[in-house]
Amino acid sequence: MSVDPDDSGSEAGGNDVSPASSPPHGTKQKLPTTAIWPHPSIPDPSPAFLQIGSLPRLPIWHPAPFPQEYAHLETLFLCDLCLKYMPSSFVASRHKLHCVAKHPPGSEIYRDGPISIFEVDGRKSKAYCQNLCLLAKSYLNHKTLYYDVEPFLFYVLTLADSTGCHFAGYFSKEKTSEEAYNLSCIMTLPLYQSQGFGQLLIDLRNSKENKLGSPEKPLSSLGLKCYDKYWAAVVFACLADAHAGQQPLSVQDICYKTRMTKDDVLYTLAQNQWLAHTDPAEPYHFVLRSPFPANTNHRRIKRNQLHWVPF
């Protein structure tokens, strides 16, 4: 593992966050791409937009329990380097001049061109991770973790330019999971969705695991969409390889090759109709029935760029 010499374990995010008195709960399933003010799905008062760094202003999809002093704002401003929340563009521009963070407060474990992934410890960088969870809640319908971040590790995907490594997405993992979940929560910013970053994060999770693993359930609608694509791609690759090489293949073989649990493999085979049972007296067999995974945005971890020993 490469350790960033600048990682002092300090909390890069400066917000002293505390739970709002009554956190609202998002129940809206349809994910809108535009917002009006006030947004009909968000209880008033609550911000309706996030201005993240220099990105276009983004509508909030699900209400998040931002501190009360921000609840009345139409737009909340967020530094995409340290994830500090601010109430106005003036404060945000002043902060930009003085923000010392150039990347998330953790070890860089992966780099491929402008893409980096940092491992951030929820215990060492509590404020940063709490701010990250509030950001994630704005775009996830099922997320419930906001403040108890210490038992978790956060894997933050950034895109670099001359000013630093800017937040694009992340996944979290419990350091010790009794249920052996290998991923708790995953999110990419709306602007970066459908570009394969979610699959890259999932592939990171699977690339160094020596045991079968599964994400925590229930998955958010975004997480499920991401996993459906990833699982379909890797299971299809197993089926196609076996078909091309005329090799026998079992569900256990697929589990071993993909590090997926049996339940997840069977779910994926059923979802894509790759299991057939033509004769009741015969066992199920695999079929490569179209449509095949059409996702052309497959991003996969380049193993030689990864410097990471899983926790």
Ligand SMILES: [Zn+2]
């Ligand atoms: Zn900052």
